[in-house]
Amino acid sequence: DAGVTQSPTHLIKTRGQHVTLRCSPISGHKSVSWYQQVLGQGPQFIFQYYEKEERGRGNFPDRFSARQFPNYSSELNVNALLLGDSALYLCASSLSGGSGNTIYFGEGSWLTVV
Amino acid sequence: AQSVSQHNHHVILSEAASLELGCNYSYGGTVNLFWYVQYPGQHLQLLLKYFSGDPLVKGIKGFEAEFIKSKFSFNLRKPSVQWSDTAEYFCAGSNDMRFGAGTRLTVKP
Numbered sequence: 001d002a003g004v005t006q007s008p009t010h011l012i013k014t015r016g017q018h019v020t021l022r023c024s025p026i027s028g029h030k031s032v033s034w035y036q037q038v039l040g041q042g043p044q045f046i047f048q049y050y051e052k053e054e055r056g057r058g059n060f061p062d063r064f065s066a067r068q069f070p071n072y073s074s075e076l077n078v079n080a081l082l083l084g085d086s087a088l089y090l091c092a093s094s095l096s097g098g099s100g101n102t103i104y105f106g107e108g109s110w111l112t113v114v
Numbered sequence: 115a116q117s118v119s120q121h122n123h124h125v126i127l128s129e130a131a132s133l134e135l136g137c138n139y140s141y142g143g144t145v146n147l148f149w150y151v152q153y154p155g156q157h158l159q160l161l162l163k164y165f166s167g168d169p170l171v172k173g174i175k176g177f178e179a180e181f182i183k184s185k186f187s188f189n190l191r192k193p194s195v196q197w198s199d200t201a202e203y204f205c206a207g208s209n210d211m212r213f214g215a216g217t218r219l220t221v222k223p
Contacts, residue, residue: 033211042120042204042213043158090158092211102148103211105158 002027004106006091012112013081021076021109023091029104031055031097032074034066035090037108043090049074050097078111086113116141118207120214127195128222135190135217137179137205147188147207149179152216158204164188175199197223 005024013019025032031050035043045058049068063079072093078085088108094101121136139147149161162173169181179190188205200221205214 035213040216042206042216044213045211102160102163104160105150107157 004091004093004104006089006106006109008109009107010110010112012114014114015081015083017081017113018077018079019081019111021078021089021091021111023074023076023093023106025072025074025091025093026104029093029095030072031094031101032068032072033092033094033097033103034074034076035092036060037088037090039087046076048097055097081113083113086111116208116212118147118205118212118214120203120205120217122217123215124218124220126220126222129197130194131221133190133192133195133199133219135203135205135219137188137190137214138186139188139205139207140186141208145181145183145207147179147181147205148211149173149177149188149190150204150206150213152202152204154201161190161203195219195221197221 007022033048034046037043046060047066048056052068066076068074088110090108091106092103094103118139146165148163150158151161152158161177162171164171164181172178177192179188181188203217
């Protein structure tokens with residue numbers, strides 16, 4: 001079975017640009033979460049979506065947005081990129097997104113902002 | 115505020131040594147706690163999880179963790195580490211899956 005897949009795996013953007021990261025959850029999983037992992041730190045929660053509705057949002061500026069599609073895949077968008085947005089962006093999926101659900105991570109998208 | 119904290123930032127052990135990595139949580143309600151491992155160049159993988167029941171949880175690769183409610187702790191243990199256990203270990207929990215800062219484990223052969 002395919003796990004959580006993310007694209008692109010690596011990308012370089014310049015300050016001020018916009019980026020879109022994509023995620024396909026494990027088949028049958030209806031919840032997708034996004035995390036930012038800066039080198040040397042633990043993943044920081046950005047968003048959680050379940051059945052196309054935003055269920056949770058972490059402490060990130062409005063430049064960060066996301067959505068979930070009818071097939072449960074998801075996009076994370078970041079506008080007006082800053083150097084500090086350079087990080088590994090992780091997508092995770094779970095069956096229903098409840099606190100008792102195990103989440104499974106993709107390999108991430110490495111974003112470098114120059 | 116809900117939080118999960120890990121005390122050890124970098125632990126260095128020799129092979130066959132015993133391991134204990136600390137994790138504390140601070141949130142109420144239903145407690146769901148996880149340990150994830152990230153091997154070099156790989157994605158996060160679930161080691162074990164606690165939802166309810168037996169506070170001693172067994173995971174993959176010989177790892178276990180004990181939930182101690184009175185201490186708000188969920189420490190990860192392994193009796194005898196191997197070189198292949200070299201990785202970053204993350205404790206996570208709370209309603210929106212907050213992660214600790216991680217503990218880097220280096221096992222010397």
